[in-house]
Amino acid sequence: MSTGAAAGPADAGAPRQALLAYLLRLGDTSLVLGQRLGEWVGHAPELEEDLALANLALDFIGQARLLLSYAGEVEGRGRDEDALAFLRDAPEFMNLALAEQPNGDFAHTIVRQWLIDAWQLELYQGLTASADGRLAAIAAKALKESRYHYRFSSGWLVRLGDGTAESRSRAQQALESLWRFTGELFAPDEVDAQIAAAGVAPPLASQADAWSARVQRTLAETTLSRPAAAAYPWHGKRGVHTEHLGHLLGEMQHLQRSYPGLQW
């Protein structure tokens, strides 16, 4: 797929470096979350949930492949999706810090998933109108998947958050622990500004309200309370991560690092 390399970024009119950073942020977030979800395989509380989490993982890794392939072409240094996934170190990963947080218990995984699914729904919806045709096509495809991801995670959030005292307490704990990472979802920096100015993505502020309202609607179906917004010290989008990402990459990249170029 080298044909779109010249056309995409030129058409979009976004500075190449900003587009590259933006694609890495989206692609890395999907990749890291996909890897996390894959850790559940064989360990989920029910066979059905095991399959569901594996299905989600597969979708996220598929989205990451499309986004990172495009990122590699925009970068123009000959790195493909695999080189970007397996041969970069943690400070070069631009994923949201929320995505790399450990699975914890099932409630913790569900809360993390629900927060990110709600974010992706708004994001992909907005990106279908992107001035960058290739990104718009990827988003239109991914949006169909985000819809059922959100059905899954919000359905479980309601069941846990409105279930037994135990499930409610665990879901609330997960909310308290993960909420501080949501500040990063909509905190714009110069990359977001350049991307929005070029019409590649809608301004982050316009998505923040829709996300907040969506999250509130689901919370209202439960007895869970929304934590207060907190200042966040992490900047995953800029490569400043929590200590968890390095461990995740250690496992994910082990084979390619130990046996460079190894193929199935």
Next chain:
Amino acid sequence: MWEVLRGVPDPEIPVLSIVDLGIVRHVRRGDDGRLRVGITPTYSGCPATAPIRAATRAALDAAGFGAALIEEVLAPPWSSDWVTPEGRQKLAAFGIAPPQSAARQAVSCPRCGSEATERLSEFGSTPCKAHYRCRACREPFDYFKCI
């Protein structure tokens, strides 16, 4: 040419060909004389995508069409509405309930035909299938889900 493509099975549901599945988007000869086949993935992460590309290239080559170029088509995104009527019949005969149309009818049991069915899980053994159970004959079955 389309005859050859109709002989390329989906690796995960081999009763369906890639034409039945609606993933072949175009077949044309380029200016260089080389055959170009546009294929769209069903789901972003569908692991069958790579084997399908390889099998398509091999089948066209074996039929004497030369080394075809397989092009990935992302837009418009694949929809289960593109599964052909013939593909739907094959799915039902194989024991997988075919995807419903936008009209959103009930899912019928592929074994006894009853519409008294219930969803067990939206996620099944492949990205494109969901788990259902028939309340009439009590058999569990796969449903090829709408997307």
